[in-house]
Amino acid sequence: MSRIDSLIRELRETRAAFGDEEVMSISRRYFVGNGFDGTMTSIGIAVSSYLSGVPDGATVLMIIAGAAVGLGTSGVWSVWEIERAEKQAELKRIEDAMLRDLEETEVEERKHAGRRVNAFMSGLGPMLGILIPAIPFAFEGVFLSMLQAAAISVFLATTLLFLFGVYMGRISKQTWYKAGFRMGLAGVVVTVINLFLPGGAQ
Amino acid sequence: MAPIKRVVIDILKPYEPTTIEFAQEISDLKGVKGVNATLLETDHKVQNIKLTVEGKKIEYDAVKTKIEDLGGTVHSVDQIVCGQMVEEIETPQD
Numbered sequence: 001m002s003r004i005d006s007l008i009r010e011l012r013e014t015r016a017a018f019g020d021e022e023v024m025s026i027s028r029r030y031f032v033g034n035g036f037d038g039t040m041t042s043i044g045i046a047v048s049s050y051l052s053g054v055p056d057g058a059t060v061l062m063i064i065a066g067a068a069v070g071l072g073t074s075g076v077w078s079v080w081e082i083e084r085a086e087k088q089a090e091l092k093r094i095e096d097a098m099l100r101d102l103e104e105t106e107v108e109e110r111k112h113a114g115r116r117v118n119a120f121m122s123g124l125g126p127m128l129g130i131l132i133p134a135i136p137f138a139f140e141g142v143f144l145s146m147l148q149a150a151a152i153s154v155f156l157a158t159t160l161l162f163l164f165g166v167y168m169g170r171i172s173k174q175t176w177y178k179a180g181f182r183m184g185l186a187g188v189v190v191t192v193i194n195l196f197l198p199g200g201a202q
Numbered sequence: 203m204a205p206i207k208r209v210v211i212d213i214l215k216p217y218e219p220t221t222i223e224f225a226q227e228i229s230d231l232k233g234v235k236g237v238n239a240t241l242l243e244t245d246h247k248v249q250n251i252k253l254t255v256e257g258k259k260i261e262y263d264a265v266k267t268k269i270e271d272l273g274g275t276v277h278s279v280d281q282i283v284c285g286q287m288v289e290e291i292e293t294p295q296d
Binding site: 093094097098099100102105106107110 | 214215216218219245246247248270271272273275
């Protein structure tokens, strides 16, 4: 198989993996779990930046960019390695049952494609979670003050958490607003805790 | 040499790709007109499938390679029909 054929096959398998319920079930956990981390981090940065007297939105954006790179890389890298081990172990179990080597077969390629999708979704969650609430800081000094930017950022982050909850609620057939509220509440709790951290009450 | 018109193969395969995908992939091969896949036995991680492949000119090696590429193993070739389809008749040995 030529390099181009192999690349086309990888792309085809990766696209198919987005429709595989088993792959997407694992991906959802990584997406929401890491998205939750990213959103909480952005609330922490937004509140503590305002309370500790960071002078402008550009500085906050630079801090958030650093956090986004860290969390995004962590999301992709850790899952890439976790899923390498998990999927190799699963392949080994199938090989034992089949009494044959499954290297370079459709079965192995599907495991690889599943791992690519898992890692992508794991990185996408925190990137969205941290970058969406950062948007108001881009308008600080244009038509928002630091206080307004921080408040809108917390609102966006809490809404995002609510939406993560709604998404999970819909999958599990729970009442969507209850599931959303449970997740959104975490944003309010983190904001309140940040207000009482040393330096926060200044 | 007379072309192969029908092959009945006993295969062992993992759960994934599914039997549906297996049948579809093999029916897409050149010279194959139709595929009938029947589940014979299911185990913890694997399934035993009877695959009946029909066509005007089946390339057996291509079928076997495709089965192996999909992660399956050919257990046995249970029937081959070459040239014209011959009606099975009962003999005293049956």
